[in-house]
Amino acid sequence: MKRTLTGLATLALIVAGCGQPAADTSSTSSSSTTSTSTSSTSTSTTIGASTTTTLPPTTTTLASPPTTGVSGNWADEPLIVASWGALGWWSGSGWVTSSTELPVTGGEDYQVVSVSSSGIIQGGPQTELCEPLMNLGVELSDPDRLGEWPGPFGVAISAPWTVQPHLFQTMGDTATYQGHARDLLQSHGMTVASPVITQLFRTDLEGDGVNEVLVVAEEMSGIFSPEPGDYSIAFMRKVVDGEVQTAILGASLHPDGGEDGDTPYSYSIGGVGDLNGDGKTEIVVSGKYYEGSWVEIWEYVNDDLGLVRQLQSGCGA
Ligand SMILES: [Ca+2]
Ligand SMILES: [Ca+2]
Numbered sequence: 001m002k003r004t005l006t007g008l009a010t011l012a013l014i015v016a017g018c019g020q021p022a023a024d025t026s027s028t029s030s031s032s033t034t035s036t037s038t039s040s041t042s043t044s045t046t047i048g049a050s051t052t053t054t055l056p057p058t059t060t061t062l063a064s065p066p067t068t069g070v071s072g073n074w075a076d077e078p079l080i081v082a083s084w085g086a087l088g089w090w091s092g093s094g095w096v097t098s099s100t101e102l103p104v105t106g107g108e109d110y111q112v113v114s115v116s117s118s119g120i121i122q123g124g125p126q127t128e129l130c131e132p133l134m135n136l137g138v139e140l141s142d143p144d145r146l147g148e149w150p151g152p153f154g155v156a157i158s159a160p161w162t163v164q165p166h167l168f169q170t171m172g173d174t175a176t177y178q179g180h181a182r183d184l185l186q187s188h189g190m191t192v193a194s195p196v197i198t199q200l201f202r203t204d205l206e207g208d209g210v211n212e213v214l215v216v217a218e219e220m221s222g223i224f225s226p227e228p229g230d231y232s233i234a235f236m237r238k239v240v241d242g243e244v245q246t247a248i249l250g251a252s253l254h255p256d257g258g259e260d261g262d263t264p265y266s267y268s269i270g271g272v273g274d275l276n277g278d279g280k281t282e283i284v285v286s287g288k289y290y291e292g293s294w295v296e297i298w299e300y301v302n303d304d305l306g307l308v309r310q311l312q313s314g315c316g317a
Helices: 174-187
Strands: 080-082 085-090 095-097 108-113 120-129 135-140 155-157 168-170 197-203 212-219 230-240 243-254 266-273 282-289 292-302 306-316
Touching (some): 080 135, 095 306, 197 266, 243 292, 282 306
Antiparallel strands (some): 108 120, 108 155, 282 292, 292 306
């Protein structure tokens, strides 16, 4: 396998951004069902003088724990799979990379986490996929539901909780984010007057009522090696401590074209879903090049650590 994931120009660091304190200025309303529980009290028109309106302590509970209400035949451990192999699962205390034995027997259900589809499909017993890599994985009843070439590709998870508990929707305001993409590319040495926005979503990872924005900008004319000016970049804008910060989820930037061994990688958002059952959604980043594709699971751990790539799986020559 020529491509090594560690060699990708995926920058996990949070680049300090600037601008107004709202990742998505057009909406902070979101579909969050949380943190509005401090009403309904204290409107009692009581008799007497000392109307001590005791408000309950404002416990702003962020994400509510996931409901375990989705019925299905779920794996003992919530196995996360791509159509070409398993990525791993959450053990209850940490992410587990697929090893030699997957926690399935065959016949399990999987919830689809994808920008192109949702719902439940089925998976078979442990097998080997993606010749000649022979990734451990399961055959899915409808692998195309996760995405078809050239992507984006999502994942599926054999887990009983609601995988998308918070807001996730397509945005139309590409002009604003074209400007953000232009600035970000410029800060990485690329001058692109009007970046092409290929994906734009607003989401609320934690369900705290403040939206995050996921953006992909790309123009990739080289197939086997990059042409001058080729770029593909996926990033998230998020309000942290009142300021918008930008985190790069994947970048393949080629201001001067390709050199020997350079491969133009194309990034996209494959889906958003809660893949460890903590009520906060992870981001599925999808990538492809001329002879392969991969997916990565990025978790927003906290404001200090930011986004961390936790799991990944690929298939290609
Ligand atoms: Ca949020
Ligand atoms: Ca989660």
